[in-house]
Amino acid sequence: MEENMSLGFRKSMAAMFGLVLVLALALSACGDEEKPTIIFSDLNWDSAQTQTAIAELIVSEGYGYPTEKIFGGTIPLMQALVNGDTNVTMEIWLPNQLAAYNEASEAGQITRVGNSLEDNWQSAFIIPQYTADANPGLQKVADIRDHMDLFVTPISNGKAQLLNCVPGWECEGHNIDQVKAHGLDDVIEIINPGSGEALAAEILAAFEKKEDVLFYYWGPTTLTHRIQTELGGLKVLEEPPYSEECWNTTKLCGYSISEVVIVVRNELLESAPDLVEMFEKWDFNAGNQLAAEAYMGESGADFPEVAKWFILNTEEWKSWVTADAAKKVIEAASAE
Incomplete structure (x- = not known):
């Protein structure tokens, strides 16, 4: 009799532990699914x-x-x-x-x-420092008009080529608006490089060849760090400072930080x-x-x-x- 009760007790306990284990596993699985x-x-x-x-x-x-x-x-x-x-x-x-x-x-x-x-800083109007040094009259965005020939390329339709921001990035449209705001539509041909990698590659190639180039970019990045430390530096052309009113209306101002x-x-x-x-x-x-x-x-x-x-x-x-x-x-x- 006692042996049967003991056996029954052990079976009950085993069943209980099994149930607890199943519940624990179920709760664990539910916890994972909840994430x-x-x-x-x-x-x-x-x-x-x-x-x-x-x-x-x-x-x-x-x-x-x-x-x-x-x-x-x-x-x-x-x-x-x-x-x-x-x-x-x-x-x-x-x-x-x-x-x-x-x-x-x-x-x-x-x-x-x-x-x-x-x-981060960014600008639609950046040139190499060596270009600025060789052309002291090129300090402001408005000065591009008198120095357009520096940036003409075979694909820029006789205008200054501006390597623009990448398609699908907000800055692409902002830069187009800035060119219009500065009244430089007849001077600047906006060229889209297609990707961030292509934009960086074109800029780097120009610096390595000491070519004049006008471009959009931002920093700090590995590219701008290399330009500043190994390739003579860059110059952001001057334009009116950012204000929220300007940015939301005329766009005749630079980017904010x-x-x-x-x-x-x-x-x-x-x-x-x-x-x-x-x-x-x-x-x-x-x-x-x-x-x-x-x-x-x-x-x-x-x-x-x-x-x-x-x-x-x-x-x-x-x-x-x-x-x-x-x-x-x-x-x-x-x-x-």
Whole structure:
């Protein structure tokens, strides 16, 4: 009798433990399923793709979220963020995207959660310093009219060629507006290089050959750092300073210093608060940016490989994440 009761008790306990185990596994699985898929806006220039790759590695390996990304330019990916097709953008440039950003923010669709790059400069009217030195009368944007012949090329229709911002980036339209605002439509032929890589390549080739070139660019970047330290420097032609009124009306002024920020869909504030906390601490400063881009240039590594290198060879990112997440990310970067 006692033996039968003991046997029955053991069977009951085994069944209970089995039930507890099944429930625990079920709850664990539910917990995993509750984490939303984080869809990054994979913007088509080096610093943005580098940051996206680093963030994706941290989010997936350190915090256990499934991730995806959608590749494209600023205009379509801003719309994707507003529509909810993506939910994290690592670089929103202000004031370039200020109108779209303000509209979506005021509508309660998106929220700025952290700083991305350090403040960046940009200009539609840059020339080599050696060109400025050889032509002391070329100091302002208006002076291009009297020095147009310096920048004429076989494809510029007898006008000064301006290498413009890339199609799909907000700055493309802004630069066209600035040329018109300065009354230089009859002097400047806007040439579109097709991609960020092509733009950088054309600029670098001109500097290496000591050719005169008029171009749009921004900094700090690996290219501008190399130009300043190895290729004689650059000169940003003078124009009236930025004001919000000018930018929103005539465009007869330069860019402001750009604020570059991380923006997320508002749903993530509740569904992924641990990621929001991480992005609030994010700081991809100029030192981090130039180190990562220099490694990519020297090694030929793709963006996921640059992300692993960054994790294993820098320390600052550890202050953005939890200790547990840091451990998991380092293990993942080391193993792959």
